[in-house]
Amino acid sequence: MGKVFSHMTMSLDGYIAQPDDGIGELFEWYGAGDVTVPSANEGITFQVDEASAAILRDLTEDTGALVAGRRLFDIADGWGDRHPAGAPVVVVTHRPPADAAEKWPTTTFVDGVAAAVERAKRIAGDKNVTIASANITQQALALGLLDEVCVSLVPVLFGEGIPYFSALGGGHQLLEDPVVVQGKRALHLRYPVRR
Template identity: 50%
Template sequence: MGKVTTGASMSIDGYIAGPEESGFDLLFQWYGNGDVELPTGHPDMTFKTTKASAEYWRSLIENTGALVVGRHLYDFTKAWGGRHPMDVTTVVLTHNPPADRPLADENFVFVTDGIEAAVAKAKEIAGDKNVGLNGGQIARQALDAGLVDEIGVDLVPVLLGAGTPFFPSLGVKPVQLEGPISLIEGKAVTHLTYRVKK
C-alpha cells in the first residue's frame, strides 16, 4: 500500500497562491528554468527544468498512482484540458459533480462523501502507488482527518505577502513533522519532503 502525500510549490511566507489567485508565474517558474524536457500527461504541456528538479519530478510521477483535488482547482484549471499533467486518474471531491461528465472514467472520478471517501477511492485506484493531494482545503481536510503520511514543499524564493496558505485554518494543531527526509536543491526552488508524526 502506498502513502498519502500532499505537496505544493510554496512561497517562503507559506502561500501556494497569491491574492486573487495570482503569483503562479513566480511559484511555478522552476518548471521552465532549465534545459531538461519533461513531457506531461497533457499533450500541449512540456516542462523544461534543471536536472535536479527533473529527477525529483520523475520520481514523483513514478510513485504516484492517483490524485485527490477539490472542485475549485478542477474548475480553475478547466480540468487540465481533459487529463491531469501527472497522467493519472484524478479524484475530485465536490458537493456538485458536473452534469456534463460521467461520475467516473479513466481521467476523473467525482466523490461527494467527504475527504475520507475521496482518499479511499484514490487508494483503490492507486493500488501499491502513492496518492497525491493538492494543497489548500484538500490538504487541510486530509491532515485534520489524520490521513496524510508525507508533506512535500517545493520552496520558492519569493514572498507573496498574502493569498492561499498551504494548510488554511488547521483544526488539529500543532502538527509535528519529521525531517526533511528528502532535500533536493534545484534552480530557484528547494524540494523538501517531511514525514507526518502520528
C-alpha cells in the first residue's frame, strides 16, 4: 500500500499563495531548467533542473489519487478533469457543483477529510495519495492520516498570504529528519511524520 503525503510549493516565510490566491513567483522553479517533464495534462509541461525533475517524477508517477479542497478545485476549474499528475482527484466539499457528473466525470466529491483520504486510498490501490491543500493537510495531520509532509521551498518572501500550516489541532507535531534535494529555484524537503 502506498503512502499518504502532502506536497505544496511554499515561500521562505511559509505561504503557499498570496492573500488573493495568486501564486506570484512560487512556481518559477517549474520553468527554471532544461529538463522537460511532461504532465498528464497536454497543456502543461515542466522545464526543471535534473534534481527537481527526479522529485517531480516521483511526486507524479507514483500518485494514484490526489485529494484537493474545493477552493483549489474551483481556482483551477477542476484542471479540466485532468490533473497534471494524471491521477483521479477527490475533492473535499460539503456541496459538490450541480454539474459535477457532466463537467468532471473522473472527479469524486466527498464530505470530510477522513472520508476523502479513505476514498483516495481505495482509488490509488498500491500507489500514493497526494494531498494538495494546506487546510486538508492540517486536518489529515491532526487525524493521524498523513505519512509525509513534502515542501518545495522557494526563495521568495511574501510577507502575507495563505500559510501552509497555521493552527494545528492537537498542538505540536514532530516530524523525522528531512530528505533534502537542492534544485534550481527550489529546495525540496520531505519530512516523514513521526508516529
